[in-house]
Amino acid sequence: AAGVIQSPRHLIKEKRETATLKCYPIPRHDTVYWYQQGPGQDPQFLISFYEKMQSDKGSIPDRFSAQQFSDYHSELNMSSLELGDSALYFCASSEVRFLGETKNIQYFGAGTRLSVL
Amino acid sequence: DAKTTQPPSMDCAEGRAANLPCNHSTISGNEYVYWYRQIHSQGPQYIIHGLKNNETNEMASLIITEDRKSSTLILPHATLRDTAVYYCIVRVGLYNQGGKLIFGQGTELSVKP
Numbered sequence: 001a002a003g004v005i006q007s008p009r010h011l012i013k014e015k016r017e018t019a020t021l022k023c024y025p026i027p028r029h030d031t032v033y034w035y036q037q038g039p040g041q042d043p044q045f046l047i048s049f050y051e052k053m054q055s056d057k058g059s060i061p062d063r064f065s066a067q068q069f070s071d072y073h074s075e076l077n078m079s080s081l082e083l084g085d086s087a088l089y090f091c092a093s094s095e096v097r098f099l100g101e102t103k104n105i106q107y108f109g110a111g112t113r114l115s116v117l
Numbered sequence: 118d119a120k121t122t123q124p125p126s127m128d129c130a131e132g133r134a135a136n137l138p139c140n141h142s143t144i145s146g147n148e149y150v151y152w153y154r155q156i157h158s159q160g161p162q163y164i165i166h167g168l169k170n171n172e173t174n175e176m177a178s179l180i181i182t183e184d185r186k187s188s189t190l191i192l193p194h195a196t197l198r199d200t201a202v203y204y205c206i207v208r209v210g211l212y213n214q215g216g217k218l219i220f221g222q223g224t225e226l227s228v229k230p
Binding site for chain 1: 149151155158159160161162163166204216217218219220221222223
């Protein structure tokens with residue numbers, strides 16, 4: 001079965017540079033989520049999109065922005081990178097159904113490991 | 118979303134059942150219990166979820182107490198590959214939009230030979 005695809009898998013940047021992470025959700029999934037996991041920490045929610053509109057926002061720095069495109073893929077743009085942005089960034093997708101049964105199961109990609117030097 | 122409490126770590130012998138508890142005493146009537154696990158640095162993996170009835174799938178069983186204030190995830194025959202951090206997450210499962218997962222401390226399960 002198709003899974004969530006994230007690219008790149010690894011990214012090395014210098015301080016103050018910009019980075020763009022990409023996420024391709026499972027086909028037919030309409031919602032995308034971004035999570036950040038620092039070293040030794042639990043994943044923290046950043047932002048989500050439902051049907052190409054921002055649906056929720058967590059502790060996402062103002063230097064970060066994201067969007068979901070017409071083909072449902074999403075990009076997380078990170079500017080003025082800081083050392084503390086070094087982390088694993090996970091994208092997840094889910095399909096919300098209007099069939100009475102609530103599933104809302106999020107499926108995660110393998111993540112992008114960002115290292116800021 | 119309700120807060121959950123899990124033991125920080127547990128050990129289990131390979132081939133035995135692993136029973137992972139979770140307390141969620143402030144759970145609301147419309148909140149679901151979800152379990153995810155994360156094998157070292159991999160993306161979190163969905164295991165199972167439930168509202169009030171016990172649930173079973175190919176990976177695990179979920180036992181929810183009648184008052185819904187606690188639950189137990191059961192891995193019936195743990196293998197070394199089940200070594201991971203297990204997260205119990207309580208959240209409203211909205212049918213008309215997605216909802217974020219709030220990852221708490223989790224339980225680090227070590228399956229030993």
